[in-house]
């Protein structure tokens with residue numbers, strides 16, 4: 001059987017690369033399935049609750065007349081670099097943090113190479129390793145759902161090119177502290193690059209949460225990179241903009257494997273306007289924390305424990321699919337963590353005030369009843 005026989009509808013004889021049919025397809029959080037007439041609250045994809053900031057909307061409109069031109073990502077690179085006090089050579093942007101993960105994989109991974117990451121964690125580390133035919137070594141989270149950094153260190157071999165630390169971790173919302181990360185990074189062998197994924201960093205208000213850009217990248221660590229995104233607190237997931245701060249050599253390597261003009265001018269314009277809105281972003285983080293802690297307290301009162309310091313809470317349930325279906329019948333769409341390898345956890349995104357006014361009582365009632 002050739003590869004084309006394994007992809008439905010592919011004409012026999014076309015020269016698909018062996019293994020393409022084995023690649024897993026990313027499954028996004030559900031957005032439908034609620035019975036007709038029931039108000040829908042979508043809390044399944046960890047999207048920013050409030051949407052784009054007014055400044056980003058205005059910038060997007062202003063950009064409309066310029067869309068005939070190819071995009072220039074350098075002004076956004078420069079703006080991020082200036083804001084964070086880094087040279088431009090240490091910053092790059094990409095079409096979502098997701099694609100930056102792909103660029104890193106393209107630059108480092110090939111058959112025979114290994115990548116180490118925690119599990120459950122963000123599925124893109126797995127999907128991109130698979131695309132490169134590299135070996136993924138997954139290290140189970142500790143019992144408290146935090147990265148087991150000792151076991152991750154022990155899993156590194158001389159073939160390990162990359163190690164990911166997802167901080168806070170998607171899907172458990174747990175985080176690695178400043179001291180724990182320092183001890184881990186200090187002990188990494190010299191051939192290993194550590195990529196810290198801070199997609200949700202802006203939501204985290206904990207004092208011992210590390211700032212990897214400041215503490216490692218700016219401090220000159222030669223093998224630590226940090227990923228950020230405009231998809232979460234900035235509310236721009238649909239525009240696909242992420243960025244990376246890293247040693248200049250690593251930015252250089254990732255730029256070599258990217259496509260030309262990979263970030264759209266609409267995305268660049270909106271992101272540029274959004275990063276300047278520091279006060280509004282801080283307010284969003286504080287409002288998210290209030291809503292998150294209110295849901296956590298409601299769940300605790302119903303006898304349900306939850307974890308998470310970002311814009312989502314993760315809850316253990318007897319059966320994730322059954323709990324998701326029970327909530328879906330009441331109009332609340334959450335994410336079962338089966339695809340993350342955890343059939344007894346669900347992840348609940350913290351929505352807007354209006355979302356949570358509807359959803360929080362339903363979630364506490366349904367999960368408190370043992371669903």
Ligand SMILES: Cc1ncc(COP(=O)(O)O)c(C=O)c1O
Nearest residue numbers: 096097098122170199229231242
């Ligand atoms: C941990 C983590 N990293 C990266 C991403 C991807 O972000 P982007 O939308 O910028 O591709 C996500 C998205 O959910 C995420 O949860």
